[in-house]
Amino acid sequence: xxxxxxxTIRGRKVVPGVAEGExxxxxxxxxxxxxxxxxxxxxxxxxxxxxxxxxxxxxxxxPGAKGSSGWSAQFHVARLMGTAPAAWLFNQxxxxxxxxxxxxxxxxMTDFDIDPLTVIRTGDWVRVDADAGVVTxxxxxxx
Amino acid sequence: xxxxxxxxxxxxGRDGPAVARAMDLLIRYGEALGAQxxxxxxxxxxxxxxTTPFLRDFAYxxxxxxxxxxxxxxxxxxxxxxxxxxxxSSHLQLGFDPHPPVEMGVSDEIVQFYKRSEAAAxxxxxxxxxxxxPYQVGNVPTRGxxxxxxxxxxxxxCNSVLGARTxxxxxxxxxxxxxxxxxxxxxxxxxxxxxxxxxxxxxMPVESVEDWGLFGYWMGEWVQDRVPVIEGVGQVPNLPRLxxxxxxxxxxxxVEMFHLVGVTPEASTVEQAYGxxxxxEVRTYGAKERSETLARINMTGIDRKVDYVMxxxxxxxxxxxxxxxxxxxxxxxxxxxxxxxFTPRAIKEVATRNGYTQIIEAAGAKLLTDSCxxxxxxxxxxxxxxxxxxxxxxxxxxxxxxxxxxxGTTSQCxxxxxxxxxxxx
Numbered sequence: 057x058x059x060x061x062x063x064t065i066r067g068r069k070v071v072p073g074v075a076e077g078e079x080x081x082x083x084x085x086x087x088x089x090x091x092x093x094x095x096x097x098x099x100x101x102x103x104x105x106x107x108x109x110x111x112x113x114x115x116x117x118x119p120g121a122k123g124s125s126g127w128s129a130q131f132h133v134a135r136l137m138g139t140a141p142a143a144w145l146f147n148q149x150x151x152x153x154x155x156x157x158x159x160x161x162x163x164x165m166t167d168f169d170i171d172p173l174t175v176i177r178t179g180d181w182v183r184v185d186a187d188a189g190v191v192t193x194x195x196x197x198x199x
Numbered sequence: 200x201x202x203x204x205x206x207x208x209x210x211x212g213r214d215g216p217a218v219a220r221a222m223d224l225l226i227r228y229g230e231a232l233g234a235q236x237x238x239x240x241x242x243x244x245x246x247x248x249x250t251t252p253f254l255r256d257f258a259y260x261x262x263x264x265x266x267x268x269x270x271x272x273x274x275x276x277x278x279x280x281x282x283x284x285x286x287x288s289s290h291l292q293l294g295f296d297p298h299p300p301v302e303m304g305v306s307d308e309i310v311q312f313y314k315r316s317e318a319a320a321x322x323x324x325x326x327x328x329x330x331x332x333p334y335q336v337g338n339v340p341t342r343g344x345x346x347x348x349x350x351x352x353x354x355x356x357c358n359s360v361l362g363a364r365t366x367x368x369x370x371x372x373x374x375x376x377x378x379x380x381x382x383x384x385x386x387x388x389x390x391x392x393x394x395x396x397x398x399x400x401x402x403m404p405v406e407s408v409e410d411w412g413l414f415g416y417w418m419g420e421w422v423q424d425r426v427p428v429i430e431g432v433g434q435v436p437n438l439p440r441l442x443x444x445x446x447x448x449x450x451x452x453x454v455e456m457f458h459l460v461g462v463t464p465e466a467s468t469v470e471q472a473y474g475x476x477x478x479x480e481v482r483t484y485g486a487k488e489r490s491e492t493l494a495r496i497n498m499t500g501i502d503r504k505v506d507y508v509m510x511x512x513x514x515x516x517x518x519x520x521x522x523x524x525x526x527x528x529x530x531x532x533x534x535x536x537x538x539x540x541f542t543p544r545a546i547k548e549v550a551t552r553n554g555y556t557q558i559i560e561a562a563g564a565k566l567l568t569d570s571c572x573x574x575x576x577x578x579x580x581x582x583x584x585x586x587x588x589x590x591x592x593x594x595x596x597x598x599x600x601x602x603x604x605x606x607g608t609t610s611q612c613x614x615x616x617x618x619x620x621x622x623x624x
Contacts, residue, residue, distance in 0.1 A: 070231045085423065085453070090573060090595040102499065102598045122423060122453035125349040128369030132271060133253070150424055150453065151366040151386060154231040158224070159274045159371055164231070 089126025245373025
């Protein structure tokens with residue numbers, strides 16, 4: 057792994073646990089009900105920059121949640137269908153994103169010292185240690 | 200998080216395993232939020248029934264309706280007996296209208312499964328209101344009352360118009376609140392969160408239901424989940440206008456509270472609405488913003504042949520049904536089109552007594568309850584193009600079902616149903 061760029065971000069635990077995966081990054085808030093399809097783990101909202109892309113098993117990096125109160129129920133079903141994100145990093149705390157991440161049982165963090173949206177790019181390998189409050193981002197050199 | 204002795208006793212199982220799991224969920228959720236404590240609530244709106252093949256299969260495989268309640272309402276894979284509700288609890292809208300479900304593409308088997316689950320909810324003590332607008336049919340919270348409501352359009356109405364206090368809860372947190380009378384003391388339960396942080400100045404009259412829907416859609420896209428203070432309201436908006444306004448703003452953004460200066464209860468004055476905050480930004484809303492918003496909502500509308508018109512998002516008021524019946528009387532829905540209107544069961548009862556149901560049905564339209572096309576993912580077979588007087592429905596249905604959407608006035612929608620063509624802008 058020599059030559060890889062490593063970035064460390066610190067933040068607050070929202071949901072405990074440790075997970076890693078490829079980053080999927082969006083600067084647009086995500087809608088749950090009517091915004092994602094839990095059967096295949098994709099964003100379906102019209103005009104969303106991630107429309108058609110899958111978040112299953114990814115580390116989802118996004119500003120926060122918006123839309124209907126069905127947010128948690130959609131991601132709850134996604135967990136049972138195996139299409140939920142592996143971990144969550146977001147900036148804006150709301151009840152939707154708090155409950156939604158809690159019921160996926162996947163590690164989640166917020167309140168960062170560096171805004172992950174300015175640092176993490178889609179495709180980066182990200183390890184989220186919510187218990188320790190540390191996010192480690194690995195980017196292949198030249199990527 | 201600080202817990203009272205009563206809360207610790209619930210967590211530790213004094214009131215049985217379901218209440219213990221509910222407290223565990225509320226504690227995990229409260230800690231995720233960064234809440235310091237829980238607050239007592241005796242008014243909950245949520246959903247506890249099962250309406251989908253996925254949940255039916257889950258029930259059959261995992262241990263019946265208790266398994267569904269345990270997993271989807273309490274977030275535990277351990278199957279615990281469903282407890283009685285302790286808080287006054289109202290059921291929200293569902294995935295179909297179980298009365299004549301045939302048109303909604305629901306099998307009889309699923310309807311029978313739902314009816315068992317509705318009976319279980321009733322036994323639990325949840326009121327079967329089955330609407331996204333509980334504030335129309337028996338659940339009007341008092342100003343300052345702590346609530347735990349789901350349904351974004353009801354939440355924004357509860358906070359802004361009624362001055363009661365709720366965050367946007369989800370299925371799991373609302374159900375946990377039903378059986379514990381607790382919810383995290385965070386967000387809109389607290390004074391500081393309810394004050395305005397940014398402003399809108401109206402440069403044009405906003406009067407009709409369509410005007411309020413467009414304004415709400417524009418505002419939500421901008422403010423997201425911040426609390427806007429709106430100045431310059433002329434004609435005082437009534438319930439349907441504020442219902443459409445909040446629903447639009449909570450769909451395009453995440454607006455959970457707004458202040459209309461001189462109208463809503465926590466905004467007698469501009470100063471009260473901001474509560475000492477200085478607005479981070481003030482924008483104006485005028486003719487340009489209105490026409491750009493209309494174009495954005497109608498971006499999927501291409502073909503003018505309209506297959507389906509849906510009214511009643513959020514569920515129609517009796518005033519709106521009266522208006523629709525007046526517009527429809529003596530006309531027929533075009534043979535190539537369809538018109539479905541959704542309302543709470545209790546209001547349909549009134550509509551029937553007033554003769555509106557008969558007028559609607561004589562025109563070949565349907566007055567349905569319990570659901571809507573977005574919740575049910577159901578539209579008349581072959582629908583490619585649909586028309587709505589709700590910005591919320593026009594926002595969601597193209598994403599959910601891939602249909603083209605036209606948004607306009609109630610009158611334009613009813614004309615579209617009767618002519619089979621969209622003649623609005």
